[in-house]
Amino acid sequence: MKRLFNVILSALFPNTCVACGEIIPENEFLCEYCAEMAETVDFTKCCTRCGMPKKQCRCSKRVFHFNGCAAPFYNDGVMQKAMYRFKFGKKEYIKKFFAERMALTVKTAYSDINFDIVTFVPTTFKRKSKRGFNQSELLANEISKILKLPLLSNLLRCKKSAKIQHTLNFDERFKNVKGRYECNRNYKLNGKTVLLVDDIKTTGATLDECAKQLLLLGADRVYCVTGLMTAKNKKKEKK
Numbered sequence: 001m002k003r004l005f006n007v008i009l010s011a012l013f014p015n016t017c018v019a020c021g022e023i024i025p026e027n028e029f030l031c032e033y034c035a036e037m038a039e040t041v042d043f044t045k046c047c048t049r050c051g052m053p054k055k056q057c058r059c060s061k062r063v064f065h066f067n068g069c070a071a072p073f074y075n076d077g078v079m080q081k082a083m084y085r086f087k088f089g090k091k092e093y094i095k096k097f098f099a100e101r102m103a104l105t106v107k108t109a110y111s112d113i114n115f116d117i118v119t120f121v122p123t124t125f126k127r128k129s130k131r132g133f134n135q136s137e138l139l140a141n142e143i144s145k146i147l148k149l150p151l152l153s154n155l156l157r158c159k160k161s162a163k164i165q166h167t168l169n170f171d172e173r174f175k176n177v178k179g180r181y182e183c184n185r186n187y188k189l190n191g192k193t194v195l196l197v198d199d200i201k202t203t204g205a206t207l208d209e210c211a212k213q214l215l216l217l218g219a220d221r222v223y224c225v226t227g228l229m230t231a232k233n234k235k236k237e238k239k
């Protein structure tokens, strides 16, 4: 009976590819084409601190407050499309897809780190109300369940909606986020190792500012995981 119900259900709501929406077999996330096109990040070729492909690492110019940064995919092509569909559609199955891949990234890139808590980059109240959710919060919630780590959801607060980041250059972005986030002083993170979650990393300015706030609360170390990361000449870095 349950099987019949499942058959009817999958006929009415077929499983679709997270990136393009094409119908695919149950228990899969990507169609063959998108699976082929998805640009996965090879950690062994990236800087362990900023997460960028080694040739694009700028750690000698700027010391980030976070101790590490990693992402399963590049912010491009089919994965960018998938994240966009999640951001503007709150699709459960896309959330599950990214959360699973991000959790796997944490296990691989930070295999020797013992995390105490998970938190995420907040958005302004206005933007959250408008969209109805904060995609980073949804991802962090899911990741905390997979990794069996407690989620602290009101650690950070976004004070003001500064200028939209994507029109700014590298240095402007760091200036733009200054003072934008504050931490909840009711918490003490003494000696804790924090996993900070966001949807996309571009320059790392937002993550850096949030990490700084977490360190001010007493956190020992902050490691970041994002669904996507922006880098140039990605294809050259591909295996």
Ligand SMILES: [Zn+2]
Residues within 6 Å of the ligand: 017, 018, 019, 020, 021, 022, 030, 031, 032, 033, 034, 035
């Ligand atoms: Zn597809």
Ligand SMILES: [Zn+2]
Residues within 6 Å of the ligand: 047, 048, 049, 050, 051, 052, 057, 058, 059
């Ligand atoms: Zn670096």
